[in-house]
Amino acid sequence: NAGVTQTPKFQVLKTGQSMTLQCAQDMNHEYMSWYRQDPGMGLRLIHYSVGAGITDQGEVPNGYNVSRSTTEDFPLRLLSAAPSQTSVYFCASSYISGRTSYNEQFFGPGTRLTVL
């Protein structure tokens, strides 16, 4: 199993550009989520999904868009990049609560995004 994969690993954008961060998992996990990590802030939830066709907002959703058309993929779209979106982005996945003990989330390797 590849686990959770993210592409790209690094990206530099100019203000106003759009892009999509890709996330895929091969563990048949229903639950997927996106976090951003900023110094001194921990990881903050952007959006999450409990299955194909179902998404919901997290703590910091503004400026980001998601969709979930398949169980495997959960892309994160930046509609018009801003310097405040400079961050490290993590995708994570897990089974739906109750199917396995502990509800452990598995994380991708992260994407470092810089917006100039």
Added chain:
Amino acid sequence: AQTVTQSQPEMSVQEAETVTLSCTYDTSESDYYLFWYKQPPSRQMILVIRQEAYKQQNATENRFSVNFQKAAKSFSLKISDSQLGDAAMYFCAYRGSGNTPLVFGKGTRLSVIA
């Protein structure tokens, strides 16, 4: 909303010594899960240890153990026989029952001194 607080932004420990990282959380739920994640310089998030709230016994994974105090809403991580490879950011995290997201603390940066 649930919150997780790590009151120690930075900690240091001598190699082979023991260190304890603190974590407190706020919740009104009775059924939930607690985690400690390690993030080395590679930035990969690595699960260190986990605890289910209904289990009174503290979890242990080799040199890592927790002190889970449910009434006090405290979940500290003890690292014994510290090694240079333990140097990393450590995040405490909470996940409620149901399909709820993981909530993280702001992290503690641990340095290990040779």
